Amino acid sequence: MNRFLAALLLLSLAVPAVAQDGLPPAPYAYQQLEDPALEAKAQKLMETLRCLKCQSQAIADSDAPMAGDMRSEVRMRIAAGEEPEAVRQWLVERYGDYVSYSPRLTALTWPLFVVPLVLVLLAVFLLRGRFRRKDEP
Amino acid sequence: MIAELGLAALWLAAALAVLQLVAGATAVAGKGKGLSGVVRPVAVVQGLFILLSFLVLIVLFARTDLSVKLVALSSHSAKPFIFKIAGAWGNHEGSMLLWVMVMGLAGAFVALFERRLPERTMLATLAGQAFVSLGFYAFLLASSNPFERLNPAAVEGNGLNPLLQDIGLAFHPPTLYLGYVGLSVAFSFAIGALVTREVGPAFAKAMRPWVLGAWIFLTIGITAGSYWAYYELGWGGWWFWDPVENASLMPWLAATALLHSASVLASRDALRTWTVMLGVVAFSMSMVGTFLVRSGILTSVHAFAVDPERGTFILVLLAIYIGGALTLFGLRATTVAEGKQFNTVSRESALVINNVLLSAILAIVLFGTLYPLVTEAFDTKVSVGPPYFNPVGAIFFFPMLLVLMVGPLLRWRTDSLGRVSKPLIFAGLAVLAAMIALLIKGGAGLLPFIGMALAAGLAIASVLPLRGRNLRRTPLATWGMVVAHLGVAVTLFGMGCETAYKVEKLEAVKVGESTQVGPWQVTLKAVSPVAGPNWTALEAAMGARYGDGPEYTITPQSRNFWTPPQQTAESALLTRWNGQLYAVIGGEADGGRWQLRLWWKPFVTLIWLGGLLIALGGTLALVGRVASDIRRGIARVKIAERKEGMA
């Protein structure tokens, strides 16, 4: 609806590419890893990690300096051999589930996983009931 | 002076809405015979006044009348003219006025052109429309007055957000609002039908063109928004399951289900309860969306920064309208007589499955979008994004695609799968062929893989209904269905292809050096400063060569606006039949190098092409139906007159 406001808050909160701090970006903020397989792993992970200083963007989609720092950190860890899920875990240990766009199954998030199942059952129930009733010549 | 005219017109329109409601309600209750003749004209005049009010706002923005607070806050005299006008709806108050205007105009059009319904149902519909408008009129007049004056007048305006200074602003909000608010007509029709207990084919036939029209605009609006975000935000993303994006998707899902359900009700007199329910749900989703975006309770890059007081106002409106409609539904729906029967294997049943699955996806999107609020009640923040919505949505979407392939081929009331399995073999072969091709190519994740394979099958299956028909005698509505379903296949293929096979290259290059991204070789030729009406920029001239083809020059910019101060990345796109090259110039790196961001996105344009195809299909269906309705219109009026003469 108001996607054109895509900028309104992005505007007020986002930081220009040339950071307010004037320092160059972190080493791997805008530089890809040499190994394309590792870079692909890192990219997939970065698309699911949340930028903490933006309103709602993945770190892969933001020019904020902190997002750049996070990308650099992620790439360096992946290059050092860490698995993407371990890197995600590392970040979640520091910022909580907020930093990951992929919700874990916890005591607080179980409805997210149960509701789709309930909907499937509900759908089956509704349709079976309807079709059994309607199967009259 | 003019601003006061706009405000006066707004008040008058609101007053007329009151009259429309009172006259309509009393006429329906059977108490004011004389008033029933007044309702239609009042609806038309109300539409005219609210249109006048909106036009006044546009004039104020076009003139940059800085004595009006809204103009001072969101416009600037140095802005290009088209953005001055489009800026009228690029803010909370202006877009709210747009909302109310579309509602008023929709009511006026219904009053002018709708002749199919029994008179009492029509009056109930117009009264319902007025009732809903009144809440939003009150909201505008009490807390979001677009015509508020600023005394003394400002010297200069704050300017429009640079990311909005784009042609997309001229298209995206108006089409989206025509869609959202157009669904209010379906809502009012549903209320009218429930109140007068007239849920039948006449109700569905009356509602169908309005739903189609709103749905077409909504499809265009969402497609335009996606493309706009894609090239404007500088990272090439076209959907993020952001709360505000979801707020536009949810009404669309409901409207799609409503569209199909109304078709069944119109031609087969079945699915009465579903249709009236969806009629209520569709506009309810529009209102919920408006609330979510303006209340500030959800974190989104798109949300308005509005105070919670306004959010509470809208919430109260929601409670009254949606709560009222759903209560009416609960009370009256059981007395809606059963429609005609149909068998397990029939087109009706395919559409029932369609309804159920679409509703499930709608429920998932709503639930996932709101879930962070639930956890906040427990002092925990979670984020729910693409890694959740994509797979969970697919659980319902992929089976729906299978039904989509079979459904249009089935006959009404009763059919057998055996009869349709022969033509469907072609679709099945297409799916298999696609799977084999994709496996050979490799590299695609599970979801894009299944998506692309199903898209191939759907592309074949969507044209199968034309098999064996005289193509020139095929009704336009059937063509519309074929084109729209084909559009779904095209969009899905584009989404899968881009997700699976996009190539990204980030590199710091010196002027004169080149780099490779996918099949493209890109050379940085020059970086030079340029200036625009309200910005300065560093423009990069890049030469791009596909394989050993000719070299094209593209000029992405890194722009700096000064009112308000903001830097944006203006991407440069090079479109081929098989995809797009997406280029962005970043900051300066060490050693006089420039940060380049390049993507090769295979078949990404299919995403929006498919969206437009879907809208085209809807348009064909609408034109076809309206044309045939006009042909039958005279006969219908005669029948209605005869009925009234007998009553």
Next chain:
Amino acid sequence: MSGDAATRQKRSRWALWLPLGLFAAFLLLVFYGLVRPANRDIESAMVGKPLPEFALPQAVPEREGLSKADFATGEPSLLNIFASWCIPCAIEAPQLEQLRQEGVTVNGIAIRDRTEDLNGFLERNGNPFERIGADNVSAVQLGIGSSGVPETFVIDGQGVIRYQHIGMVRDADLPLIRSKLMEAGQ
């Protein structure tokens, strides 16, 4: 109406009220979201855990760099995350100075800063820091779960993070910080 149809009606009656029920739940949820004060702060999940190992170079000539070992003194201290380009950091400088005068050790980490800018900042606002580490890629900031500037952490004598204060330290916040420091000392 046949008996079969009547049962059908009864069975579906409750289903017809389901949408209204769901909407009521939605209203409650959303109303709650509206009335509670919006809290956009992202809290660190590292409170209660030890500081990660780190060794930051010095940021300005007059102060040494900062490492984890500097916190293992046996006494609780404050860790302030700041930057010269951060305006609230300038506003909270007097409060930090106040705490330093009360005998609290305040160590600083400067995020993405240049020496010249830092020197200017410290000259204008005073220098309450015992040590200042330069964190130009936010490595330590990420490591302790800090998401912006300014933030102030209470670290106990064994290097364990005990409390996080997000945003600038105002006068009104001083009593709470002092009590958290005392808690950390026990």
